[in-house]
Amino acid sequence: MALVDSRNMFAAAYKGGFAVGAFNVNNMEITQGIVSAVAEEKAPLILQISRGARKYASMSYLRAIIDVAVAENPDIPIVMHLDHGDTFETCKQCVDDGFTSVMIDASKEPFEKNIEITGKVAEYAHAHNVVVEAELGQLGGIEEDVAGVDVGEVSKHLTDPEQAVEFVKKSGCDSLAIACGTSHGAYKFKSEPKLALDVIEAVAEKLPGFPLVMHGSSSVLAEFKDLINKYGGNMPDAMGVPEEAISRAVKLAVCKVNIDTDLRMALTAKIRQVFAESPKEFDPRKYLGPGREAIKEMVRHKLHVLDCAGRAAECL
Ligand code: 13P
Numbered sequence: 001m002a003l004v005d006s007r008n009m010f011a012a013a014y015k016g017g018f019a020v021g022a023f024n025v026n027n028m029e030i031t032q033g034i035v036s037a038v039a040e041e042k043a044p045l046i047l048q049i050s051r052g053a054r055k056y057a058s059m060s061y062l063r064a065i066i067d068v069a070v071a072e073n074p075d076i077p078i079v080m081h082l083d084h085g086d087t088f089e090t091c092k093q094c095v096d097d098g099f100t101s102v103m104i105d106a107s108k109e110p111f112e113k114n115i116e117i118t119g120k121v122a123e124y125a126h127a128h129n130v131v132v133e134a135e136l137g138q139l140g141g142i143e144e145d146v147a148g149v150d151v152g153e154v155s156k157h158l159t160d161p162e163q164a165v166e167f168v169k170k171s172g173c174d175s176l177a178i179a180c181g182t183s184h185g186a187y188k189f190k191s192e193p194k195l196a197l198d199v200i201e202a203v204a205e206k207l208p209g210f211p212l213v214m215h216g217s218s219s220v221l222a223e224f225k226d227l228i229n230k231y232g233g234n235m236p237d238a239m240g241v242p243e244e245a246i247s248r249a250v251k252l253a254v255c256k257v258n259i260d261t262d263l264r265m266a267l268t269a270k271i272r273q274v275f276a277e278s279p280k281e282f283d284p285r286k287y288l289g290p291g292r293e294a295i296k297e298m299v300r301h302k303l304h305v306l307d308c309a310g311r312a313a314e315c316l
Contacts, residue, residue: 001316003070004077005100005131009044009315010175010211010255016314018307019214019250022046023299024083024260026053028065029288030267033295035069038076041300041309045076046101046256048083051090052144059097077315081133083258084146091121095130103177105146107135111163118171126172133256136160136167137179139216141188143260151183152190161202168207175211175256178203180249182216186238186261195245197252204253211255218261219243221298227269231276238265243305250306257306266298267291 009020021038025031025047038045047069049062063080070078081101085091091102102125106117118134125132137159140151149157159178168176181196182188203212220240228235246257274287281287303309 001070001074001077003066003080003098003100005129006046006079006081006175006211006256007131009046009077009079012044012311012314013250013255013308014209014211014253016307016311017251018311019254019257020044020046020308020315021299021302021306022048022081022083022213022256022258023263024048024050024053024258025062025066026056029292030263030295031065031069033292034263034299035073037296037299037303038312039073041303042075042312043303043308043310044312044315046079046081048081048258049099050083050144051086063098076312084143085121088117088120088124091132092124095125095128099130101131101133103133103135105135105177107138107179111167115167115171118167118173122172122174131174132172133175133177133213134167134171134173135177135215136164139179140183141185141216143184146184148184151187154179154181154183155196158196158199159203161199161206164203165206168210175213176203176207177213177215180214182214182241184216184261186218186220186235186240186265188216188220188241189239193239193242193245195241195249197245197248200249200252200254207253210253212253213256213258214246214249214254215258217241217246217257218259218265219246220265221262224262224265224269224294224298227273228265231269231272233268233272247305247307259302262298262302263295266294270294
């Protein structure tokens with residue numbers, strides 16, 4: 001099977017009350033860890049690439065790695081998605097590069113301008129059989145060069161359900177990332193974590209059947225946070241979205257859940273552990289290997305949180 005777009009996945013996810021995991025990839029080990037987990041769990045998969053990843057690894061290397069993943073797993077539907085495209089030109093480039101899904105994030109722009117830019121991307125992408133994710137409302141935190149609002153202020157920038165209806169109708173986007181209390185990165189909350197499930201519910205009620213996307217969905221797992229802090233790291237205040245809240249969101253209308261920070265932390269924790277416990281080690285395979293394995297087990301666990309384990313066949 002070649003790369004697919006997310007239409008069938010989201011239709012199945014909406015109907016089945018699960019979400020597809022969208023995991024960020026930057027190199028071979030991260031991709032292998034993710035892909036081996038979905039292959040064993042028979043789950044659909046969205047591999048997402050940010051502008052930072054394109055710059056770091058180059059598109060030709062990332063594409064070659066993803067092509068191997070697709071060829072080796074003919075029963076697993078895999079989407080190649082642009083995460084946080086900033087301009088029409090970036091999205092066009094990715095459509096031309098063979099992405100099957102692109103995100104245009106014009107959420108910082110005024111409402112009408114966001115519609116206009118998203119509409120332009122949708123027109124070009126749809127003409128090339130590529131689907132489009134857009135964003136309305138603003139998240140907190142920071143992800144690469146995507147800076148959101150202050151984490152303490154997210155509740156003031158949640159998606160307005162009325163606006164969401166108008167936005168989807170006028171822009172022609174295929175899925176919508178909404179602001180529902182999450183933030184990018186490892187520092188999502190200053191106090192008690194809180195997800196605005198009522199916002200998800202209200203948008204879903206006004207847009208029945210329309211797939212919603214949740215960014216900033218890493219949970220900052222204690223296992224990895226503790227290892228990082230134990231072995232020389234310094235992330236004592238890191239806090240993520242509780243998995244129980246994510247499981248509730250996917251039962252509503254959230255069909256795609258974005259995870260990057262948890263991958264980064266799994267890899268970093270294992271590398272730190274190997275360096276601390278085996279200071280004489282200098283073979284990269286001896287620390288990247290355990291990192292890749294940690295990613296695999298973490299992703300496997302997430303597939304159950306999202307309830308998408310065993311759902312690959314439903315999404316074809
Ligand atoms: P996290 O930082 O919570 O992993 O979110 C990643 C994300 O939303 C990518 O778009």
